[in-house]
Amino acid sequence: MNPIIDQMNQHFSVRQFKKERIADETLKTIINAGRSASTWMNFQSYSIIVVRNQEKKQKIYDLLGQSSILSADVFLVFVGDFYRAKQITDEKGVAFKPEGVERLLVSSVDAALVAQNTLLAAESMDLGGVIIGMLRTKSEQLSKLLDLPDYTYPLIGISLGVPDEHHEIKPRLPYENVVFDETYQIQPEAFVETFDEVQSRYADGRQATLWSERVANYFSGDATASTLQNLKEKKLM
Numbered sequence: 001m002n003p004i005i006d007q008m009n010q011h012f013s014v015r016q017f018k019k020e021r022i023a024d025e026t027l028k029t030i031i032n033a034g035r036s037a038s039t040w041m042n043f044q045s046y047s048i049i050v051v052r053n054q055e056k057k058q059k060i061y062d063l064l065g066q067s068s069i070l071s072a073d074v075f076l077v078f079v080g081d082f083y084r085a086k087q088i089t090d091e092k093g094v095a096f097k098p099e100g101v102e103r104l105l106v107s108s109v110d111a112a113l114v115a116q117n118t119l120l121a122a123e124s125m126d127l128g129g130v131i132i133g134m135l136r137t138k139s140e141q142l143s144k145l146l147d148l149p150d151y152t153y154p155l156i157g158i159s160l161g162v163p164d165e166h167h168e169i170k171p172r173l174p175y176e177n178v179v180f181d182e183t184y185q186i187q188p189e190a191f192v193e194t195f196d197e198v199q200s201r202y203a204d205g206r207q208a209t210l211w212s213e214r215v216a217n218y219f220s221g222d223a224t225a226s227t228l229q230n231l232k233e234k235k236l237m
């Protein structure tokens with residue numbers, strides 16, 4: 001097709017890394033490429049914490065129990081950030097209203113676009129990584145560990161490094177199940193069984209549960225309370 005689309009189509013998450021250091025310049029190049037993502041009104045309502053210190057990675061691992069964080073050379077934390085907006089509104093002597101769902105979407109979308117762009121840039125340089133959303137289950141503790149001020153919150157992380165594993169590309173739902181012409185089209189439930197079979201073939205016995213069981217388990221449980229608690233503490237809700 002073309003090299004960029006080929007690269008995108010080759011994506012798979014990497015959770016096990018070699019003990020090789022990513023050069024500082026390379027890391028900066030990757031993050032800067034990530035930062036070229038579109039951003040709401042060019043406000044850039046995010047920050048990125050680069051964690052390379054092994055003791056700090058250990059502390060984050062102790063909180064989250066995700067082995068990719070220990071194995072990774074770098075752990076990046078993408079933070080939704082209105083602290084700079086607070087500085088600007090203070091300086092202008094105007095009101096500051098960072099609370100609520102719409103604001104949260106602005107900063108979360110900004111941070112997520114940069115994160116995905118960063119991962120893709122890393123993959124284009126033969127590095128690999130995995131996005132870590134689990135960090136929101138320990139939002140308050142992580143905020144403390146990273147000295148996050150008011151009006152900021154951790155959204156997702158990325159464990160990044162030189163891959164020490166290779167996976168087949170994980171199948172996605174069929175195009176027609178998720179892309180609709182002109183209006184939304186509710187899909188007949190048969191898509192569930194069909195995709196469970198596709199996923200089970202891909203997993204080849206490595207996963208004890210069906211894809212649909214994992215969806216059902218997740219959505220029948222309560223969402224982590226930590227996200228909202230932390231957003232309240234940081235004066236964003």
Ligand SMILES: Cc1cc2nc3c(=O)[nH]c(=O)nc-3n(C[C@H](O)[C@H](O)[C@H](O)COP(=O)(O)O)c2cc1C
Binds near residue numbers: 011013132169
């Ligand atoms: C928002 C988000 C949060 C994620 N959180 C985690 C996580 O906490 N731990 C993990 O191992 N993978 C996590 N992942 C990776 C997904 O499990 C992975 O992207 C998905 O299973 C598809 O597999 P692939 O990336 O190999 O194609 C996350 C992905 C996204 C987009």
